[in-house]
Amino acid sequence: MNKKYSIKDIAELSGVSVATVSRVINNNGRFSEETRKKVLKVIKKTGYQTNFSAKNLRMNKSFSVGILVPDISxxxxxxxxxxxxxxxxxxxxSTFICNTARDENKELAYLKMLESKGVDGLIIISGAKAFDISKLNSPNKIPFVCIDRKPKDRSNTVFIGSDHYQGAFDATNSLFQAGCKFPIIASHNRSSSSAVDRLNGFKDALSKNGLDFDSSRNQIVITTNDSTNAIDLLLKENPQIDGFFAINDSIAxxxxSSLLRLGKEIPKDIKIIGFDDEPQDxxxxxxxxxVKQDTDKIAQVTVDNIIGLIDHTAITGESITIPVKLIQRDSSL
Amino acid sequence: MNKKYSIKDIAELSGVSVATVSRVINNNGRFSEETRKKVLKVIKKTGYQTNFSAKNLRMNKSFSVGILVPDISxxxxxxxxxxxxxxxxxxxxSTFICNTARDENKELAYLKMLESKGVDGLIIISGAKAFDISKLNSPNKIPFVCIDRKPKDRSNTVFIGSDHYQGAFDATNSLFQAGCKFPIIASHNRSSSSAVDRLNGFKDALSKNGLDFDSSRNQIVITTNDSTNAIDLLLKENPQIDGFFAINDSIAxxxxSSLLRLGKEIPKDIKIIGFDDEPQDxxxxxxxxxVKQDTDKIAQVTVDNIIGLIDHTAITGESITIPVKLIQRDSSL
Incomplete structure (x- = not known):
């Protein structure tokens, strides 16, 4: 266990040259992912780890990434x-997850803390309307990617997000195809870029089907855990409502449950489509x-990009949109 | 903003003595929580922060805590x-959350990483059957508390958990009180200490009501997302089943939904009680x-204890049980 291995031993055990081992340790990119894995495995096994860690310290690399999340629940x-x-x-x-509770001050505090802990990169899901890295002490030191919510300035990052607009458009359009004449959107009162995109998709699907969006009749903002009374009132004022596109599954x-309490038959009287495809659906x-977001793809593209930025093999300025998929079940047939 | 403040300025602005400010900074415990808050607020406001951070570095305190979680979803x-x-x-x-995916190797890797990042304390929700800190390089260096899942050795930590046994007992007993003659437990196939406690609470409630537990008839282990067929089979073999205590709400x-698909009326034919009181219930x-766990209380007691251990004002060896509450809704009336 405590035998001292040399870089030559590592090269031999990995079946590659000393120069390749050195490139992997220095992480300069001129080797295959397969080679990297092989060498790192040998390094780990042999306990060459210690020298490796020292090297990482010198090159200021900690093999850790911080993630800011607005709400882990x-x-x-x-x-x-x-x-x-x-x-x-x-x-x-390693990944350090920081829950920012959609609070911009907390977001900044955690960014600074992660910076001080020496993480190699940041993955940001910002609770702010438009994330702004420039508030950080050394905004250009740590590479970062933004997911789901668009940052203020995309030139110094990579943005990865679902096609929220298309998902909302497809869901709403499918309500019309299933026979709805007057679908409305049920939303929350937060204005993230994804919520804005979903609202725009809904509006354009209305327009495509010959309706003009009127927020007083085509939208209900759900703010309480039980919205039965609010929905009852809206349905009495607008009895033509026969469909809901909900901005997320929690609201759906x-x-x-409110519509069931009001004695409506779903999907006969009113059809519903949500967003996120939660397991309990x-x-x-x-x-x-x-509407199902492709979280596998989002995660893979995010990791590829943050490691790419850390290793200087990826470039900033890109904006990557991941397709979504409408999953039809009984509530909208 | 950049004006240099002295410790005397901080004392004056906080309305306390220089000695008290020094005690707060050195964190030696001889001051009230109120004083601490007041002084830290002034320190933050004035930007005395820098000296304070240097001090923290010298005293090896980073004002950060790591949390291990088996599954953030x-x-x-x-x-x-x-x-x-x-x-x-x-x-x-600051809090760094690490998702261990119920994997003991990952748990250990994150412990070591948090140790190397210099966190002041650890909060452990272990995915392991019995958490064992002794696998860490310097197990005695970082104070830690364990929540929800009992550690292997309680002498060097504080354990905080809900009264899982009582919750399961009360839920099962209430099924009998509501008229059930043959309730069964629906569980998963993981054996955390909380799952064991809940099973024991169920067994003892059966026994109190004159039934012996028989795992082939009184228990169903739910392993798939749709358990309709498995439940159908069990009900055909044991038509006397008229109640389910589910080990968590996801299983409930x-x-x-399986029972509804099988044409059962809930609660008329079969009654159900879950555990965790999730919002969608x-x-x-x-x-x-x-059964609702008192997460406010668990969080407060956990923080009080980890900061107490960090500041040497709390002692290890304690085991704190937080009461739970049965919330009756339509499914069990």
């Missing part, structure tokens, strides 16, 4: 963060249609 | 971790009864 965030952590861990990186579930009554 | 874990983070942040500590929701159809 949100299904989509928890899901994508878990997948990112898993891929990063398999590539030799809330709307669904298949257990709701009736089962809930929803 | 689990409602209870996410909920309690969020509350812990909030209280810690208000007391001047799974069982509920009030939106299920019928609304789901559940």
């Amino acid at each position: 949100n299904y989509f965030f928890a899901n994508v963060v878990q997948k990112i952590e898993k891929i990063l861990f398999n590539r030799g990186y 579930t809330n709307v669904l 298949i257990h709701s009554y009736p089962t809930l249609s929803s | 689990n409602y209870f874990f996410a909920n309690v971790v969020q509350k812990i983070e909030k209280i810690l942040f208000n007391r001047g500590y 929701t799974n069982v509920l 009030i939106h299920s159809y019928p609304t789901l009864s559940s």
Whole structure:
């Protein structure tokens, strides 16, 4: 266990040249992912680890990444963060998750703390309307990628997000195709870029089907855990409402239970589609249609880009949109 | 902003003596929490921060805490971790959350990484059957508290957990009180200490009501997302089953939707109670009864103890049990 291995031993055990081992340790990019894995495995096994760590210290690399999340109890965030952590861990990186509770001051405090802990890169899901890295002490020192919510300035980062607009458009359009004449959107009162995109997709689908968006009749903002009274009032004023596109599944579930309490038959009287495809959607009554984000793809692209930026093999300025998929279940048929 | 403040300025602005400011900075415990807050607020405001940070470095204190979580997408874990983070942040500590995916090797890797980042304390929700800190390089250096899952050795930590046994006992007993003659337990196939306690509470409630536990008839282990076939089979073999105590709400929701698919009326034919009181319980159809863990209390006691251990004002060896509460809704009436 405590035998001292030389770089020559590592090269021999890995079946590569000393120069390649050195390149892997220096992480200069001119080697395959397969070679990297092989060499790192040998380094780990032999306990060459210590020298390696010292090297990392000298090169200021800690093989750790920080993630800012607005709300870890949100299904989509928890899901994508878990997948990112898993891929990063398999590539030799630790992940520190910081829950910012959608609070900009807390976001900044955690950014500074992660900076001081020497993480190699940051993955930002910002609670702010438009994330602004320039508030950091040394904004250009740590590479970062932004997911889900668009940053203020995209030139110094890579942005990765689902096609929220298309998901909302497809969901709303499918309500019309299923026979709805007057669908409305159920949203929350936060204005993230993803929420704005989903609202725009809804509006354009209305427009495509010959309706003009009127926020007083085509939108309900759900702010309480039980929205039965608010929905009752809206339906009395607008009895033509026959469909809901909910901006997320939590709101869709809330709307669904309210409508059942009001004696509506779903999907006969009113159809519903949510967003995020949460696991309990298949257990709701009736089962809930929803727009599924491709969290596997988002996680993979995020990790590829943050490691690429850390290793200087990726470039900033890109904006990557990941397709979504409408999952039809009983609530919208 | 950049004016240099002296310790005398801080004392004056805080309305306390220089000695008290010094005690707060040195964190030796001989001052009230109120004084501490007052002084830290002034230190923050004035930018005395820099000297303070240097001091922290010298005293090896980073005002950061690491949390190990087996699964951040689990409602209870996410909920309690969020509350812990909030209280810690208000007391001047940053929280680094590490998702261990119930993997003991990952757990150890994160422990070592948090140790190397110089966190002041650790909060452990272990995925392991019995958490063992002795695998760490310097197990006695960092104070830690364990929540929810009992550690192997309680002498060097504080253990904080809900009264899982009592919650399961009360839930099961209430099924008998509501008229059930043959309730069964629906569980998962993991053996955390909390799962063991819940099973024991169920068994003892059976026994109190004159039934002997028989795992082939009184227990169903739910391993798939749709357990309709497995439940159908069990009900055909044991038509006397008229109640389910589910070990968590996710399994309760799974069982509920399966029973509805099998044409059962809930609660008329079969009653159900879950565990964790997840937010969607009030939106299920019928609304789901559940055992509520007091996450506010768990978070507060956890923070009090980890800061107490860091500041040498708390002692190890304690085991703190937090009461739970049965919330009756339509599914068990």
